[in-house]
Amino acid sequence: MPYQFNPLFNPSAKFYAPAATEAKDAKAPPTGADLYARFAVAGALGCAITHGALTPVDVVKTRIQLSPEIYNKGMINAFRQIISSEGVGALLTGLGPTVVGYAIQGAFKFGGYEFWKKQAIDYFGVEKASQNRQAIYLGASGIAEFFADIALCPLEATRIRLVSQPTFASGLASGFLRILREEGPGAFYAGFGPILFKQIPYTMAKFAVYEISVEKILQLTKKKKEDLTNGQTTGLNLVSGLIAGMAAAVISQPADTLLSKINKTKGEPGQSTTSRLISMSKQLGLKGLYTGMTARLVMIGTLTAGQFLIYGDIKRLLNATGGVEIAAVPK
Template identity: 25%
Template sequence: MAADASPSFISQSPEFHPEISVSPLTHDGLKFWQFMIAGSIAGSVEHMAMFPVDTLKTRMQVLGGGGGVGSCSVQSINVRRALGSILKLEGPAGLYRGIGAMGLGAGPAHAVYFSVYEWFKEVFSGGNSNNSAAHAVSGVFATVASDAVITPLDMVKQRLQLKSSPYKGIGDCVKRVLMEEGIGAFYASYRTTILMNAPFTAVHFATYEAAKRGLMEVSPESANDERLIVHATAGAAAGALAAALTTPLDVVKTQLQCQGVCGCDRFSSCSIRDVIRTIVTKDGYQGLMRGWIPRMLFHAPAAAICWSTYEASKTFFQQLDGSKDQ
């Protein structure tokens, strides 16, 4: 993130400065490729650490079809029962099906995500680190770019996560989807993903920057000593809030990515309205909030892990560059 604001910056109003021109090669004391590496490390650590919770969320979100957890109904399923069913029927390995696909996609996608975010944040904020609007808009640009990278592998990951998934692995899933459904199937949820992640990222980045700034102002004399705690706490708050607000669109995304597999509904189009109508008809409006608890349980610690890892990686590069200059 941007360096802490000086008093002269704090006194400025948070206005957009899109006319500001910055070099894409350096920002915040780091080069563009260093942001990419820091983001790649952060994204990989985040998703690998929290993958079992993501599997629970996926299973709970497809309960309207046949890809759910055991024989539990939509009304009775909860996180504990979902976890117990997976462990009983599939063992611990069932929580990690599809992790290879996420491993392949998380690094490149987050490299794009954070580097694009940092570049646009510098462009729009005009050096004002209090500019929440610039943080939000920069986050939207970041997610549009990164989702183009992660969506195909996210689809593969979610299909492998399903109960009794018919696919043997990543290669088998990619091959069969290409042959049976065409390349468009990999991007069937892209529009929904963008519509979900744009507000998610806007809320996430704006909340993170505001929470981080607020936490540092509470105890400025010890801010440097407690940077890890500050980044983790601000990240957790941002992740939890953004996850709760965007759960309905995440359910729609999961339905589109898993359609026709393991008894899940198949849709005649990728229309968000049609998917929502189908979910509401079958399960009521509560069906749109399926998996919201594991989604929050995923994104709160995941964001804490991601942001603290990302900021630590940035600090490492800043210190490395500083030692070279001496």
């Protein structure tokens, strides 16, 4: 029997879902705004938990990027240097803006990805969408990340300032207000260009590689997603998320370094963000732009695997089945 699109079977628009007869007494799955709100909640929790848990790694990565002349003996030694000079509490610097910022970003990113993917399927039709699913993964994730970054940028600017200047403020609220008071609202978006160049390629690689990895692993094992046990699903999400995270980390590393640099201090009077970025890129060179790559691979690989795992589990708890963790079903 040919496959056909059935939105009742899969409300998040899985490609080529086989038609199924719903039991009359079964509870109707959420749709519309209710469905996407559940995706957003799952994404917010996944990103907040993973980024918050990896704050110490992020602190070390940022310090290596900002002060390579001091932290120049690898990630483990950088941990030791920070603890020795500032105490173990320094590893949690920026935890507040990290959790809040990435909760907001995760809601926009995962919820937006599901929304824009569904819009693309509706526009192109199921068969054409399935044939061009990689392009849809890339386009939907890129659009979702753009809007997510608008919300994330002020909190990321605050986080980097707290990490780079530990005496700048005591926490999220005081740091945010000090930047606003002394430098104006524009300071929060000084790194908007770098964060777009960092996050959009990162997110496009993250979702596209994840989706393709899931699809290829299922093909190799000759299994269908719905036939997997909970343990097998967990393993699939972790392995695919890890592969996606590694790819995304490499692609987004140069922009991540520039983002850290541009948010470390305010620019000179009259100096544009573009000129600052060009100057920094020339000074750093290709090798400098990949400073802290080991720490970032550990961080991004781990958190991406964790995000897809948490996202899938929360979706199931909220009855928001399908979506990003479901690979395309072949004809």
